[in-house]
Amino acid sequence: MKKIIIFLLIILLQQGVLALDNLRNVGIAKYAVLEVVNNNTPIRDTNSENSIRMTHLLKGSVVFADKQTKDYYRVVLDNNYFGFINKKNVEVQAIIPEKRFDAIEKITKSETKKDYKIFIETPFLAATQFKEDTKNLNFTLFDNHFDPKNIKFDNDKNFSYPKKIDTKFQLKYSNSAPLFGYGIEKFNKGYVLSIKKAPKINKKKPLKNITVIVDAGHGGNERGACAFGYEEKNINLQISKKLKRELQKKGARVYLTRKKDKKVTLSKRIEFAREKNADIFLSIHQNSLPNRKDIDKKYGVGTYYYRNQSKGLAQSIQKNLLVATKFRDDKVNHASFAVVRPTEFLSVLVECGYIIRKQEVDKLIEPKFQKNLSKAIVKGVEDYLRNNY
Numbered sequence: 001m002k003k004i005i006i007f008l009l010i011i012l013l014q015q016g017v018l019a020l021d022n023l024r025n026v027g028i029a030k031y032a033v034l035e036v037v038n039n040n041t042p043i044r045d046t047n048s049e050n051s052i053r054m055t056h057l058l059k060g061s062v063v064f065a066d067k068q069t070k071d072y073y074r075v076v077l078d079n080n081y082f083g084f085i086n087k088k089n090v091e092v093q094a095i096i097p098e099k100r101f102d103a104i105e106k107i108t109k110s111e112t113k114k115d116y117k118i119f120i121e122t123p124f125l126a127a128t129q130f131k132e133d134t135k136n137l138n139f140t141l142f143d144n145h146f147d148p149k150n151i152k153f154d155n156d157k158n159f160s161y162p163k164k165i166d167t168k169f170q171l172k173y174s175n176s177a178p179l180f181g182y183g184i185e186k187f188n189k190g191y192v193l194s195i196k197k198a199p200k201i202n203k204k205k206p207l208k209n210i211t212v213i214v215d216a217g218h219g220g221n222e223r224g225a226c227a228f229g230y231e232e233k234n235i236n237l238q239i240s241k242k243l244k245r246e247l248q249k250k251g252a253r254v255y256l257t258r259k260k261d262k263k264v265t266l267s268k269r270i271e272f273a274r275e276k277n278a279d280i281f282l283s284i285h286q287n288s289l290p291n292r293k294d295i296d297k298k299y300g301v302g303t304y305y306y307r308n309q310s311k312g313l314a315q316s317i318q319k320n321l322l323v324a325t326k327f328r329d330d331k332v333n334h335a336s337f338a339v340v341r342p343t344e345f346l347s348v349l350v351e352c353g354y355i356i357r358k359q360e361v362d363k364l365i366e367p368k369f370q371k372n373l374s375k376a377i378v379k380g381v382e383d384y385l386r387n388n389y
């Protein structure tokens with residue numbers, strides 16, 4: 001009997017379907033202390049690579065796990081609030097009987113014309129989480145005691161926080177205009193949050209002083225979708241160059257993530273946008289379908305976003321693209337593409353049309369059509385800025 005159970009266990013382990021294994025069963029241990037070893041590590045809502053990303057953690061952050069599967073630890077963020085972290089992204093530092101809570105020493109705010117910076121001084125870089133809707137940003141730092149006395153920025157109507165000591169710190173930012181980007185970094189005493197202020201838009205020239213990154217999808221040996229002898233990467237670059245010129249004409253500061261046919265990784269593209277202090281990131285693609293039999297069901301122009309702060313921009317661009325291209329409405333879609341996931345700037349991805357659809361690709365390769373399409377994107381951005389800020 002014993003042999004059979006061991007045999008079954010081995011099979012289950014090999015298949016990776018072993019249910020959550022309770023760390024509590026290992027002697028007196030209750031929690032594994034995990035240090036995050038890769039930057040931008042996701043915590044997901046289930047133990048699968050395809051599941052929802054609840055938050056991303058910076059390298060060096062520390063979390064606590066109470067259970068595990070073959071590839072994941074279950075992380076205890078708060079009472080009855082759990083997430084899953086892939087084992088390849090963490091190192092076990094210790095096994096401890098109780099979760100550790102540390103005290104935030106001080107929280108201060110500084111302000112420039114462009115943004116707010118919130119400095120959270122704590123020796124313990126615990127898990128963090130942002131939740132945003134269009135105009136509100138909620139930030140949580142878990143596993144940290146916080147005494148409201150140590151907050152040094154009262155009377156700012158844009159910020160609120162709990163007035164009592166808690167086991168986590170939560171800060172809420174709200175404004176009358178939609179969010180325009182935010183982020184978190186480490187500094188020598190803890191974490192620093194940056195929240196961009198709503199830009200002051202020149203209604204006649206909305207793109208003045210706005211930094212836009214134009215991202216021609218794929219490149220080099222990554223050809224993207226191909227059909228009828230055309231390669232997506234080339235169409236993307238042709239449109240991106242025209243888009244750059246049109247944006248510049250309207251006063252924007254514009255940078256291309258690639259100027260020629262070469263491979264650029266997704267993380268390099270995002271890094272580049274951060275370096276340039278991007279306000280808006282526009283990624284240009286041509287669409288395809290895994291199964292080309294569906295081509296008469298799904299086609300046309302579509303715009304993609306991931307963060308709520310970018311949804312309005314995606315809608316405005318899509319509206320203008322429909323007018324300019326007269327293509328079928330392939331809608332504004334929420335999708336977890338790497339280039340639309342960053343929080344520091346507004347980011348959308350445009351699928352200008354379907355390269356696998358002859359009627360569309362014939363137009364998409366035409367210089368005049370490309371120029372009109374670029375102008376429509378520019379108008380979408382201008383309308384959005386003018387109407388919201």
Ligand SMILES: [Zn+2]
Pocket residue numbers: 217218224225232285286
């Ligand atoms: Zn593509």
